[in-house]
Amino acid sequence: MESAQRHLRMALDAARMMIWDSELSNGKVIDSTVKWFAAGTSLLGLPPGDLSQPFSTFLQIVCPEDRDHLLDTMQEAVDKRTGYEVEYRVQWPDCSRHWLAAKAHVFCDEHGVPVGTLGIVWDITERKENEQATARERELAAVTLRSIGEGVITTNAAGVTDYLNHVAEQLTGWTLEQARGLHISTTLKLIDDTGAPIPEHAALQCLRLKQAIGASSHNQLVTRDGRHVAVEESAAPIWSDRGELLGAVVVFRDVSHERKLSKQLSWNASHDTLTGLINRREFEVQIADALHSAKQDNHVHALLYMDLDQFKIVNDTCGHSAGDLLLQLLAKMLQTQMRDSDILARLGGDELGVLLPHCPPDQALLIADQLRQSIKNFRFVWDDHTFELGVSIGLVEINHLSKSMTELLIAADQACYLAKERGRNRVHLYQDSDLRLARRQGEMLWVSRLNEAFEHQYFRLYAQPIVGLCGHGGGHDEVLIRIQPAKGELILPGAFIPAAERYDMMTAIDRWVIRAVCRHVQSVRDSLGPQQAYVAQRQPAPAQYSVNLSGSSLSDEGLRDYIIEQFVEHDVAPEQICFEITETAVIANLIKAQDFMAGLKALGCRFSLDDFGSGLSSFAYLKALPVDYLKIDGVFIRDIANNAINRAMVKAINEVGHVMGISTVAEYVEDEPTLAVVRELGLDYAQGYAVGTLRPLSVSD
Structure with a gap:
């Protein structure tokens, strides 16, 4: 027996292992007694000799971050009557830290009650340090590989430089041998674009916050020989396998060309x-x-x-x-x-x-x-x-x-x-009067240009589709007027309509459009073959063309008779024409509008109330008007996909219009998101570049 024990001790000494023994009194490890034999106390940084101590006392030697893990592992083994293996750190009296590994079995009495543990314990500090060094080198190698072509500097947890790659040496002017051991603020000295010191170095901020720091593109590197280089730098922490912060890696690159180009572009923009x-x-x-x-x-x-x-x-x-x-x-x-x-x-x-x-x-x-x-x-x-x-x-x-x-x-x-x-x-x-004077002068110039447009037939008509949604058919075109001078670009109505309204020329323009549209309808019908013409005559004619009328035309006593004359002369079915009148024009001429609309409605013409919602008036007057379509003001439609108030406004107009039996049209539907919302709200028609672009409308002389 003595020989066997002697051989066992010799084997343990050779393996640099010690006996790990404890006695349990009530099955609780925390209340147990730990025994150390001979040289075992050296694992705690104490002189050799037998030592018996309460487990709670021993636990104070264990590093705080490992205490719970050690106690839980041992207690679980005792509770299950099994063995355990565990690694933990202890702090010696000189404050140095050492890694220990322990392996033990639980012993029970004849009643199966745990009475103690017995095993071995040994120092694994060197192995752990090697593992950490290997992990750090592996992390460094990975980062370096990812950063080929860019400067890479690594530091320890205190911000002291450990490593520079070749690009970093070239950019900073420091060699690896010169830089190792110097603080990062020296090897990678950074200032801002004004030449002032930066508030906090990226590497130090990374170490303080223990997180990656994104790229900064506003700093300059001061090289070892005092040159200034525009750089973009970022930093990331380096962690051990156990989650210890080992240091930081800083990646940076020369952005002098990009920054110079950016400044030039910025200057050119202004x-x-x-x-x-x-x-x-x-x-x-x-x-x-x-x-x-x-x-x-x-x-x-x-x-x-x-x-x-x-x-x-x-x-x-x-x-x-x-x-x-x-x-x-x-x-x-x-x-x-x-x-x-x-x-x-x-x-x-x-x-x-x-x-x-x-x-x-x-x-x-x-x-x-x-x-x-x-x-x-x-x-x-x-x-x-x-x-x-x-x-x-x-x-x-x-x-x-x-x-x-x-x-x-x-x-x-x-x-x-x-x-x-x-x-x-x-x-x-x-002076305040200058603008009014200039406007009047500009408008008077337009009068001569409008007269010229009438004389030389510069007016042109375009058609934009009004497309049925959600199964609604019967789509039609809105007719829009432009001026095409002999020389120059196409002139939109916003440029000449104000002058035409001020100098009472809108009625003449409206009459020109009505006659031109009727001629167009006639020319389209005449271009059909005999069989197509016969089929067209037997089918009810839809409202194919929507013609805008100005507010002044509502007061034109002879306009209704003129419209009827054009229908008769060009053999146009009244059902083929829809007249568009703005909400504000109707309100301003409500009595005349009612009379005008009623007369033409009786013939079969249709009516559309344009820019509805712009006047912020009530729906009450709609009951007295023979309106077929409500064209919701584009102000509410344009941003409907992002504006909840516009969406609610359009929804309300649409619902009230439907209750009154009036179809609704969304103007200025310019993109797919707007079209999707318009469909979702259940509007009947849409108009805009998302559903159809303008096309010239031919008019025969």
Whole structure:
């Protein structure tokens, strides 16, 4: 027996293992006694010798994060009368930490009651450190492989540099041997774009928060030799297998080219590349800021709109190269004549804008006149030509009563227009009456253009489909009018309708459209073969064409008779025509509208109430009107997919319309999401580019 015990101890010593023994009194490990024999106490950092201690005392030596795990593992083994294997850490008196592994069996008395455990325990610190080192190297290798072509630096948990890859050495100027042991803030010194120290290094933030830090693209690397390199850096923590934070890995790359390109693009977006002045877009931002300060702080500013009077002569005489040089020289000259706070912009072509911050009108007039005089005195020489220039300047005050940036620009443009009208090379201070005057002058110009359109047959008709939804058939086309001059682009009605309404030309336009549509219907029928024409005659004619009528036409006593004459002359079935009248026009002419609509409705014409909802009036008057369709105002339709209020409004109009037996039409259905909501709400028809585009409507002479 003694020989066997001796051999056992020798084997344990060779394996550097110790006896692990405990005595149980009530089946609770926490109340047990732990016994250490001979050199076993060295595992606790104590001198050799037998030691008996309460388990609770021994547990204080165990590292706090491992205590619960150790106790639970041992207690479970006791409860099940089995053995256990466990690894845990202990802290020695010198505060160093060591890993121990234990394996033991539970012993019971003759009644099966656990009375103790017996096993072995040994030190595995070296193995654990090797495992952690291997895990760290594996993590480092993986990150490095993923970061080929980018600089990679790793640190320990204190932020001290451990490793640099070759790219990091090239970018920072530090070799691995030089950098190892230095703090990351030295090996990867970062500053912001202004040259100031950054609030917190990405690696240190990563270590503090114990999480990955996303890429930052606003910093610069200060290399070992003092050069500045624009970089984009990110950091991620390095973890051990047991979840210990081992350090951080920082990945960074040179983004000098990208940042330079980005700055150039940003500059180009807000500046005129020819003159270097800010462009119209940025100028509008500056005006908006000035308007905000005027409203919030009651500041007063001034806006100048400048139009060069002789610039076109330079271009026509000497070419665009001369014109470009003239603008460059003029921009530099004007900047020398202005206050440091003043803002000069090129708005386009030969138009310039000036914002005079904190400048009352009387002072602004002086500055504007000084600029005018400077331009007048400016001489531009190209080859043998010498040019004198002039400038017309419109001036607008920006104060707390100013309405919007757009209206300020319009007012400045109108003031500039009046300066040119009154002899050029002068400054005109905008007055409230200027806009009305300019509008009247513009409208009077349109009168002559409309007369020209009638005389030379410049009017054109287009058709846009109104498509049935949810099984509704009987779709038809809305007829839209345009002007196509002999030279120039197509003119939309928004440009000429206001003038036509002011000067009582809308009735004439409406009559032209009605006659043209009737001629079109006749030409389509005449183009059919005999059999198709016979079938068409025997089928009820649907409302195929929807014609807009202005409010003034409702007061035209002879319009109804004119419409009937056109039906008779061109053999058009009244059922083929639907007249569209806006809600506001009907309300303004309700009695006449009722009489007009009733007469044509009796013939078979149909009626559509356009822009319904825009007047925010009640549904009550609908009972007195023979309306077939409600066209819901596009203001409610455009954003219906994202705006709950618009959706509710459309839903209410649709439901009330259906209760009254009126079909509903959604205007301005421009995309699939809007169309999907319109279908979902159960509207009968849709109109817009999502269901059909405009097409020319042929009209025979």
